[in-house]
Amino acid sequence: KQEVTQIPAALSVPEGENLVLNCSFTDSAIYNLQWFRQDPGKGLTSLLLIQSSQREQTSGRLNASLDKSSGRSTLYIAASQPGDSATYLCAGHGSSNTGKLIFGQGTTLQVKP
């Protein structure tokens, strides 16, 4: 059974710092991995999706990597801003042919001005 873990549960950094959020999964047969952002009282916004044949994806100040062999994914945020404050969730698709995503519990990020 696939399990997704995110560490740390919460993180507070000063503005301008580069930071890394971690996501680990138990089944290396994970098909792909998606990173989301959730603001308080809101739904999830898709940030990046790393497809099965890819090792990383980049969008602006965000870079996500996927290493299936080690069961890990990281989300790198460059030059953090207060507007980046939110909860970040990673989710993986299993190897079976369904749309089922397994979510981690999330990392709540606070970027202080």
Added chain:
Amino acid sequence: DAGVIQSPRHEVTEMGQEVTLRCKPISGHNSLFWYRQTMMRGLELLIYFNNNVPIDDSGMPEDRFSAKMPNASFSTLKIQPSEPRDSAVYFCASSLSGRNQPQHFGDGTRLSIL
């Protein structure tokens, strides 16, 4: 472009009442997902439709929960009778078919059962 639209945004009702949550997916998307989010259990998939057909309902907690998708632009999640432990935020998401398609979420329905 309109995103996934859920209604109501908030629902407060008494135990035993029927609750119906509604979702309009993004036009053109043919996969629809219902999730539940709680502090204790995080985000859990309840049921997943593809082309209006339920594919995986293994996450539906009990027979009190039912979901329908009568057409490509509308889905409902019904709880009858509701219980206090059903209190949570319920999200609907949609995507194009295929595992390499990102899922797009609505803003959720915050449900409180008294």
